[in-house]
Amino acid sequence: MERKSFSHVEEAVQFLQSKLPAAPEIGLILGSGLGVLGDQVENAVALDYGAIPNFPVSTVEGHAGKLIYGELQGKRVIVMQGRFHLYEGYEGDAVTFPVRVMRALGVNTLIVTNAAGGVNFDYKPGDLMLIRDHINFMFRNPLIGPNDNKLGARFPDMSEGYSKRLRELAKGVASEQGLPLQEGVYCGVLGPSYETPAEIRMIRTLGGDAVGMSTVPEVIAARHAGIEVLGISCISNAAAGILDQPLSHDEVMETAERVKETFLTLVRGIVEKL
Template sequence: MQIPENLEQAVAFIKRAHTPTVQVGVILGSGLGNFVNEINVEKEISYNDIPHFPVSTVKGHSGKLIFGEIAGKKIVAMAGRFHFYEGYAAAEVAFPIRIMKLLGVHTLLISNAAGGVNTGFKVGDLMIITDHISFATVNPLIGKNEEAFGPRFPDMSEPYSKDLIQKGKEVAKQLNIPVKEGVYFGVTGPTFETRAEYKMINLLGGDAVGMSTVQEVMVAVHAGIKVFGMSIITDIGIREEENTITHEEVLHAAAEAEPKFSAIFKALVKAI
């Protein structure tokens, strides 16, 4: 199969630095980097060193690939992700997903910090993503289709694996950690939403809103990777008039909920 040269060079560099056989990929959202403490680390590679790899520019994203093991499963974790609002093209945001595919990843666990739109949510809730709405983002598959990875028109009727959603709910129950379920609404950022936009997103069926994830999931599904997604609700969008939102508050809320998130992801890796 014909692999684009930039991907070939990036993968060749990684394989020279480490000879990974990985099954599971993990992408860590804002403030969720402590999950790496659950990994029996074998190798860390800075994004700066990998040819053609983007670099994280946002506080709360450290910027390295971490190879290791959890519960006997070989994994690669992205400690730091990329966002469209940083100035990257949509395809660049999702570039690491194709790297994971070429390294052997068949399952992707993806996380994010998100604003709660569902009026029944509160700060600190964990939401298993059952679906997403991507109309407010740029599709990363626009342009020449890379036949080596998937079809021109990939089916997105089940972007988040029903089997993994069920497993996620089961491990959360076993751990006695309450979880919500809902639809993630993707936006470009970097501005937080206006009050009118939060209301619109709620009317359109979104339960949470954020500036990441959907582009990565599109490329993963295109490549045949099964996806499980979970949001930590770090702020509430439909709120009292005098309240505002800051990125520091988002990071603080994510850090508070992070131990529960890590416990679920660790148990899910074991259950896969």
């Protein structure tokens, strides 16, 4: 499979610039069951991923597969209503391709969201967690291979992968809304099988608070490109071994549906203050 290059990014950008009235300011990547935020974008221009040159296509339930441009809380946004995952068979450069395109369009701030299993015993399904940091247990990095300096430095700094400034802003918004907000470490795993109870005990021992199968590659690519990142996890279920019950994607979707109004209110409040 051909590796996505800067020329592929340019092709997608030229196509999108012909469709969009102005450059976006803020990018949003919406995880499983959280794509409803894309429906609230005003003056929207919606494009199927398959219509955009070089874009991959979403294959997972709960990921609509649309790129939406428009206004949210008075800000110009570009929204991924569904994302790509390594477990779908895509390479890291394909999973992160939309982040490259967003940056080339003018995005400087990215909000990434996901549905995640709660590893921390204090978390319960329906909680929202600000991502303070991540652990890459995917054991893959989207920057492997030749580096294009037009996209970013060979060795990007990840000491502040998730912006402290944006986390403080988000906590202020949550406080104004009376919304309890967790803050913790997201552990990214490859999937698609759910983790074993032993793996969850390991993740907890190593400092993980939540676990999921996305986000890490996109954040690495965003920081490589100089984009400031805010991450929010919806705790969709207790991770394996915490409760004596099997895990399912249906539970993930049900929890996302239950907390969608809280999620929408928080993200809209954050966007308004950016």
